[in-house]
Amino acid sequence: MKTKPLTSKRTLATLSGAYGALALGFRSYPALASVIWIKDELFEYLQGWGRPNHVALTFDDGPDPISTPLILDELRRLEIKATFFMLGSMAEAYPYVAQQVAEDGHEIALHGHWHKNHLFRSTRTIRYDMERSLETVTNATGVRPLYFRPPYGVLTEGTLRTARDLSLRPVLWGAWGRDWRAKATPIQVLNDLKKRFKPGVTVLLHDSDCTSYPGSFRSTLGALEAFTNLCEQHSLSVGPLREHGF
Known part of the structure:
Protein backbone atom coordinates (compact mmCIF):
# COMPACT_ATOMS: atom_id res chain seq x y z
CA MET A 1 0.00 0.00 0.00
CA LYS A 2 1.33 3.40 -0.94
CA THR A 3 1.50 6.12 1.65
CA LYS A 4 1.66 9.86 1.16
CA PRO A 5 4.46 11.46 3.18
CA LEU A 6 4.05 15.01 4.43
CA THR A 7 6.50 17.00 2.33
CA SER A 8 5.13 20.54 2.26
CA LYS A 9 7.09 23.00 4.41
CA ARG A 10 3.92 24.99 4.93
CA THR A 11 2.08 21.85 6.07
CA LEU A 12 4.90 20.95 8.44
CA ALA A 13 4.96 24.39 10.00
CA THR A 14 1.18 24.58 10.36
CA LEU A 15 0.87 21.15 11.94
CA SER A 16 3.78 21.52 14.33
CA GLY A 17 2.57 24.91 15.53
CA ALA A 18 -0.99 23.74 16.10
CA TYR A 19 0.05 20.54 17.83
CA GLY A 20 2.50 22.40 20.03
CA ALA A 21 -0.16 24.85 21.19
CA LEU A 22 -2.55 22.02 21.96
CA ALA A 23 0.00 19.93 23.78
CA LEU A 24 0.85 22.74 26.17
CA GLY A 25 -2.65 22.46 27.57
CA PHE A 26 -2.81 18.68 27.64
CA ARG A 27 0.59 17.45 28.77
CA SER A 28 -0.73 14.45 30.67
CA TYR A 29 -3.01 13.04 27.97
CA PRO A 30 -2.99 12.47 24.20
CA ALA A 31 -3.31 16.09 23.18
CA LEU A 32 -5.48 16.10 20.13
CA ALA A 33 -8.04 13.61 21.37
CA SER A 34 -9.21 16.26 23.81
CA VAL A 35 -9.76 18.98 21.20
CA ILE A 36 -12.17 17.43 18.76
CA TRP A 37 -13.18 20.50 16.74
CA ILE A 38 -9.60 21.32 15.79
CA LYS A 39 -8.95 17.74 14.76
CA ASP A 40 -12.05 17.57 12.59
CA THR A 68 -0.09 -8.40 25.62
CA PRO A 69 -0.43 -12.22 25.57
CA LEU A 70 -3.87 -11.89 27.19
CA ILE A 71 -4.89 -9.32 24.56
CA LEU A 72 -3.60 -11.65 21.85
CA ASP A 73 -5.60 -14.57 23.27
CA GLU A 74 -8.77 -12.49 23.24
CA LEU A 75 -8.19 -11.24 19.70
CA ARG A 76 -7.59 -14.83 18.62
CA ARG A 77 -10.85 -15.90 20.26
CA LEU A 78 -12.72 -13.06 18.57
CA GLU A 79 -10.99 -13.84 15.26
CA ILE A 80 -9.85 -10.29 14.57
CA LYS A 81 -6.53 -8.65 13.76
CA ALA A 82 -5.24 -5.28 14.95
CA THR A 83 -2.33 -2.85 14.62
CA PHE A 84 0.14 -2.73 17.52
CA PHE A 85 2.08 0.53 17.95
CA MET A 86 5.12 -0.78 19.82
CA LEU A 87 7.59 1.05 22.03
CA GLY A 88 11.15 0.22 21.09
CA SER A 89 12.15 0.01 24.76
CA MET A 90 9.48 -2.63 25.37
CA ALA A 91 10.36 -4.58 22.22
CA GLU A 92 14.00 -4.45 23.28
CA ALA A 93 13.15 -5.85 26.72
CA TYR A 94 10.60 -8.42 25.52
CA PRO A 95 11.43 -9.36 21.91
CA TYR A 96 9.69 -12.74 22.24
CA VAL A 97 6.39 -10.97 22.95
CA ALA A 98 6.88 -8.65 19.97
CA GLN A 99 7.61 -11.67 17.82
CA GLN A 100 4.42 -13.37 18.99
CA VAL A 101 2.35 -10.34 17.95
CA ALA A 102 3.80 -10.61 14.44
CA GLU A 103 3.42 -14.38 14.30
CA ASP A 104 -0.26 -14.02 15.18
CA GLY A 105 -0.69 -11.97 12.00
CA HIS A 106 -1.18 -8.54 13.56
CA GLU A 107 0.23 -5.39 12.00
CA ILE A 108 3.39 -3.93 13.54
CA ALA A 109 3.71 -0.15 13.91
CA LEU A 110 5.92 2.28 15.86
CA HIS A 111 5.23 4.32 18.99
CA GLY A 112 8.81 5.55 19.44
CA HIS A 113 11.52 4.12 21.66
CA TRP A 114 10.75 5.94 24.90
CA HIS A 115 7.31 7.27 25.78
CA LYS A 116 8.34 10.93 25.93
CA ASN A 117 6.42 13.95 24.70
CA HIS A 118 7.98 15.24 21.47
CA LEU A 119 7.02 18.80 22.33
CA PHE A 120 9.80 18.90 24.89
CA ARG A 121 12.45 17.15 22.78
CA SER A 122 14.86 18.45 20.18
CA THR A 123 14.71 17.35 16.57
CA ARG A 124 17.97 15.49 17.09
CA THR A 125 16.68 13.45 20.04
CA ILE A 126 13.39 12.77 18.24
CA ARG A 127 15.30 11.44 15.24
CA TYR A 128 17.51 9.24 17.41
CA ASP A 129 14.45 7.92 19.24
CA MET A 130 12.54 7.09 16.07
CA GLU A 131 15.52 5.57 14.28
CA ARG A 132 16.34 3.40 17.27
CA SER A 133 12.76 2.22 17.67
CA LEU A 134 12.49 1.44 13.97
CA GLU A 135 15.60 -0.74 14.11
CA THR A 136 14.62 -2.41 17.39
CA VAL A 137 11.05 -3.23 16.44
CA THR A 138 12.04 -4.40 12.96
CA ASN A 139 14.67 -6.75 14.41
CA ALA A 140 12.31 -8.10 17.06
CA THR A 141 9.39 -8.78 14.73
CA GLY A 142 11.00 -9.28 11.33
CA VAL A 143 8.64 -6.62 9.96
CA ARG A 144 9.45 -3.04 8.97
CA PRO A 145 6.62 -0.83 10.23
CA LEU A 146 4.81 1.58 7.92
CA TYR A 147 2.93 3.62 10.54
CA PHE A 148 4.03 5.81 13.43
CA ARG A 149 2.07 7.25 16.35
CA PRO A 150 3.93 9.68 18.64
CA PRO A 151 3.62 9.45 22.42
CA TYR A 152 0.60 11.41 23.71
CA GLY A 153 -0.43 12.07 20.11
CA VAL A 154 1.89 15.09 19.93
CA LEU A 155 3.50 15.83 16.57
CA THR A 156 6.15 18.49 16.04
CA GLU A 157 7.97 19.61 12.94
CA GLY A 158 10.86 17.35 13.97
CA THR A 159 8.46 14.41 14.25
CA LEU A 160 6.97 15.00 10.83
CA ARG A 161 10.30 15.52 9.10
CA THR A 162 11.76 12.37 10.64
CA ALA A 163 8.68 10.34 9.77
CA ARG A 164 8.98 11.53 6.18
CA ASP A 165 12.69 10.69 6.04
CA LEU A 166 12.06 7.20 7.46
CA SER A 167 9.08 6.58 5.14
CA LEU A 168 6.71 6.32 8.11
CA ARG A 169 3.12 7.54 7.98
CA PRO A 170 1.91 9.39 11.11
CA VAL A 171 -1.46 8.12 12.34
CA LEU A 172 -3.35 9.30 15.41
CA TRP A 173 -6.92 8.19 16.17
CA GLY A 174 -10.55 9.21 15.93
CA ALA A 175 -11.90 7.42 19.05
CA TRP A 176 -10.28 6.19 22.24
CA GLY A 177 -11.37 4.24 25.29
CA ARG A 178 -9.39 6.21 27.89
CA ASP A 179 -8.40 2.78 29.19
CA TRP A 180 -5.28 4.14 30.91
CA ARG A 181 -7.30 5.66 33.79
CA ALA A 182 -7.15 4.38 37.36
CA LYS A 183 -10.94 4.06 37.58
CA ALA A 184 -11.57 2.71 34.10
CA THR A 185 -13.94 -0.24 33.74
CA PRO A 186 -14.87 -2.24 30.63
CA ILE A 187 -18.22 -0.44 30.47
CA GLN A 188 -16.56 2.98 30.76
CA VAL A 189 -14.04 2.07 28.06
CA LEU A 190 -16.86 1.03 25.75
CA ASN A 191 -18.89 4.17 26.51
CA ASP A 192 -15.89 6.39 25.76
CA LEU A 193 -15.38 4.60 22.45
CA LYS A 194 -19.04 5.16 21.58
CA LYS A 195 -18.68 8.93 21.95
CA ARG A 196 -16.63 9.14 18.76
CA PHE A 197 -17.64 5.88 17.15
CA LYS A 198 -18.34 6.25 13.43
CA PRO A 199 -17.87 4.11 10.33
CA GLY A 200 -14.26 4.35 9.18
CA VAL A 201 -12.86 5.36 12.56
CA THR A 202 -9.44 4.42 13.94
CA VAL A 203 -9.68 3.31 17.57
CA LEU A 204 -6.98 3.71 20.22
CA LEU A 205 -6.58 1.25 23.11
CA HIS A 206 -3.56 0.02 25.08
CA ASP A 207 -2.06 -3.46 25.50
CA SER A 208 0.34 -2.42 28.27
CA ASP A 209 0.28 -0.56 31.56
CA CYS A 210 3.85 0.71 31.25
CA THR A 211 2.60 4.31 31.01
CA SER A 212 -0.89 3.75 32.44
CA TYR A 213 -2.41 2.96 35.83
CA PRO A 214 -1.33 -0.52 36.97
CA GLY A 215 -3.90 -3.13 36.01
CA SER A 216 -5.87 -0.84 33.71
CA PHE A 217 -5.28 -3.20 30.79
CA ARG A 218 -7.96 -5.46 32.29
CA SER A 219 -10.56 -2.85 31.39
CA THR A 220 -9.33 -2.98 27.80
CA LEU A 221 -9.44 -6.75 27.82
CA GLY A 222 -12.95 -6.77 29.23
CA ALA A 223 -14.26 -4.30 26.65
CA LEU A 224 -13.03 -6.02 23.49
CA GLU A 225 -15.91 -8.43 22.98
CA ALA A 226 -18.53 -5.74 23.56
CA PHE A 227 -16.69 -3.46 21.15
CA THR A 228 -16.62 -6.06 18.41
CA ASN A 229 -20.33 -6.68 19.01
CA LEU A 230 -20.93 -2.95 18.58
CA CYS A 231 -19.15 -3.05 15.23
CA GLU A 232 -21.15 -6.09 14.13
CA GLN A 233 -24.39 -4.33 15.04
CA HIS A 234 -23.41 -1.56 12.60
CA SER A 235 -22.28 -4.06 9.93
CA LEU A 236 -18.66 -2.89 10.30
CA SER A 237 -15.65 -5.16 9.98
CA VAL A 238 -12.74 -4.75 12.42
CA GLY A 239 -9.13 -5.01 11.43
CA PRO A 240 -5.67 -3.42 11.20
CA LEU A 241 -4.74 -0.20 9.43
CA ARG A 242 -3.42 -2.12 6.44
CA GLU A 243 -7.03 -3.10 5.67
CA HIS A 244 -8.49 0.33 6.46
CA GLY A 245 -8.17 1.87 3.01
CA PHE A 246 -7.01 5.37 3.89
Missing part, protein backbone atom coordinates in the same frame (compact mmCIF):
# COMPACT_ATOMS: atom_id res chain seq x y z
CA GLU A 41 -11.30 20.80 10.74
CA LEU A 42 -7.57 20.48 10.18
CA PHE A 43 -6.28 17.00 10.86
CA GLU A 44 -8.82 14.44 9.65
CA TYR A 45 -6.29 12.67 7.49
CA LEU A 46 -4.01 12.20 10.51
CA GLN A 47 -6.85 10.63 12.48
CA GLY A 48 -6.85 7.63 10.21
CA TRP A 49 -10.37 7.76 8.81
CA GLY A 50 -10.78 4.84 6.42
CA ARG A 51 -13.39 3.04 4.35
CA PRO A 52 -16.95 3.40 5.64
CA ASN A 53 -17.53 -0.31 6.30
CA HIS A 54 -14.43 -0.77 8.45
CA VAL A 55 -13.01 0.12 11.88
CA ALA A 56 -9.26 0.07 12.52
CA LEU A 57 -8.36 -1.36 15.93
CA THR A 58 -5.00 -0.20 17.31
CA PHE A 59 -3.07 -0.74 20.54
CA ASP A 60 -0.27 1.37 22.03
CA ASP A 61 2.61 0.88 24.51
CA GLY A 62 3.42 -2.84 24.21
CA PRO A 63 4.73 -5.41 23.92
CA ASP A 64 4.17 -6.34 27.55
CA PRO A 65 4.90 -9.85 28.90
CA ILE A 66 1.85 -9.78 31.21
CA SER A 67 -0.91 -8.03 29.31
